[in-house]
Amino acid sequence: MDYKNLIFEVHDYGIGIIRLNRPETLNAFNKDLVIECIDLFEKVNRDNSVRVIILTGSQGAFCAGGDINWLLASKEPLQKKEIMDYTNHMVLSMEKVKKPIIACVNGVAAGAGTAMVLGCDIIYASEDAKFAPNFIHIAAVPDSGCSWFLPRKIGYHKAFELFLTGKILDAKEAYEMGIYNKIFPADKLEQETMKLAKRLSYGPTYAMQAIKTMLKMSFKNDLSTQLDIEAYYQVMAWCDSDFIEGVNAFFEKRKPNFKR
Numbered sequence: 727m728d729y730k731n732l733i734f735e736v737h738d739y740g741i742g743i744i745r746l747n748r749p750e751t752l753n754a755f756n757k758d759l760v761i762e763c764i765d766l767f768e769k770v771n772r773d774n775s776v777r778v779i780i781l782t783g784s785q786g787a788f789c790a791g792g793d794i795n796w797l798l799a800s801k802e803p804l805q806k807k808e809i810m811d812y813t814n815h816m817v818l819s820m821e822k823v824k825k826p827i828i829a830c831v832n833g834v835a836a837g838a839g840t841a842m843v844l845g846c847d848i849i850y851a852s853e854d855a856k857f858a859p860n861f862i863h864i865a866a867v868p869d870s871g872c873s874w875f876l877p878r879k880i881g882y883h884k885a886f887e888l889f890l891t892g893k894i895l896d897a898k899e900a901y902e903m904g905i906y907n908k909i910f911p912a913d914k915l916e917q918e919t920m921k922l923a924k925r926l927s928y929g930p931t932y933a934m935q936a937i938k939t940m941l942k943m944s945f946k947n948d949l950s951t952q953l954d955i956e957a958y959y960q961v962m963a964w965c966d967s968d969f970i971e972g973v974n975a976f977f978e979k980r981k982p983n984f985k986r
Contacts, residue, residue, distance in 0.1 A: 727766075731759040733784065734766055739927040740777035740986070741920065742770050745784050752790035753783040755838055760812045767819040777931065777986070778923045779823065781846055782830035782916075788855070791837020794864075810869065813838060817871045820845050821942075824935040826926050830919040831855040831906070836894075841868075844875035847938060849905065850919045852912040857900040860892035878945065880904055930968035930984045 733745040744766060746753035753759075770776045783789055792813070800806045820827070820842070829846035836858035843849055843857070851857075859876060861868050868876070868889055877885040880903050887893070897909045910918045926934065936959040944952050963969055968984045975982035 727762065729762050729766065731756075732762045732766060736776060737920075739924050740775055741780065741923045741927055742773075742776040742778070743780045743782070744770075745782050746789055747784045748793075749785035749787065751793055752787040752834060752836075753839075754790040754793040755813065755816075756793040756796045757809075757812060760816045763816045764812075764819045767816070767823055770825065771819075771823045777825060777927045779825055779827045780830050780919055780923055781827055781842070782832055782919075787833035788829075788831045788835040789839030789842055790834060791839045792869075813870050817841065817845060821871075824938065826934060826938065828919055828923055828926075830915060831857075832912070832915055834858065837861055837866075838870035838872070841870035841872040841875055844879060844905070845871060848922065849907050850915060850922065851897050851900065851906040851909050852915045853897050853909050854912050855897045855900070855906075855909070856894050857897075857905055858892070858894040859888050860894060862890060862892040928984065930966070930972065930982075932966045932968060933963050936963060 731746070731748050733743075733747045735743050735745075737743065746759065748754060748756070748759060770779055792809070797806070797809060800809060826848065827846045829843045829849040829851075831843055831849060831851035833852065833854060834856040835843045836856070837860065840857055840859045859868060859872055861872075867873075873885075873889075876888070879885075880888075884903065888895075895903065895905070897906065900906045901909045908918070940952075940955055940959055943955055947955065968982075971984060972982045
């Protein structure tokens with residue numbers, strides 16, 4: 727697929743950068759962008775040359791949420807339902823990506839854009855970034871997984887307050903609430919995000935992907951079930967050549983050279 731609303735580049739070390747690219751709308755989702763995101767998430771999940779993914783937006787914004795013109799052009803309930811079908815497909819295709827996804831929040835993330843941020847595994851943000859789950863301002867409800875992600879991130883009561891007030895958080899507030907992992911000056915954000923991505927790109931592939939899977943599964947499992955899952959993935963990790971390399975490097979007091 728030729729991407730007209732996304733910019734995708736694979737840099738050295740297997741770092742794939744996905745940039746939402748509808749700057750005239752602050753990178754808001756329309757049908758074409760959603761379809762392209764679905765295709766690209768499925769593509770990078772299959773591509774073994776891509777080890778780590780950075781997700782960001784173009785020209786000073788991350789994503790302003792859904793393009794209101796897409797919704798207003800849908801007159802019938804079935805047309806409105808189609809919008810949700812597309813966006814839900816996008817969220818699930820992102821959720822299935824096995825590689826680490828780092829959000830590089832370079833500006834406003836609003837509405838469904840906040841769900842995309844929360845769907846990432848690590849969230850770095852600019853000191854200028856805004857986090858706005860403000861569906862209530864247009865008498866809408868959270869979508870794109872936002873009502874699933876946010877309470878798991880900050881708890882029920884804080885999520886309820888944000889959804890009902892539509893408060894726009896500045897970067898410091900979002901960091902202190904535990905939404906962002908780290909915040910940086912705007913001119914340092916991409917550099918720091920790339921530094922983290924490079925570090926992860928040298929990591930053991932199986933172990934990193936297993937950790938991501940295990941953590942996601944832990945939210946729906948009791949302790950006994952999670953112990954069984956840990957045992958399975960640990961045995962598989964011990965059978966991987968990267969484990970032998972890691973142990974040897976430990977005893978030889980050197981950095982491990984994991985397979986790429």
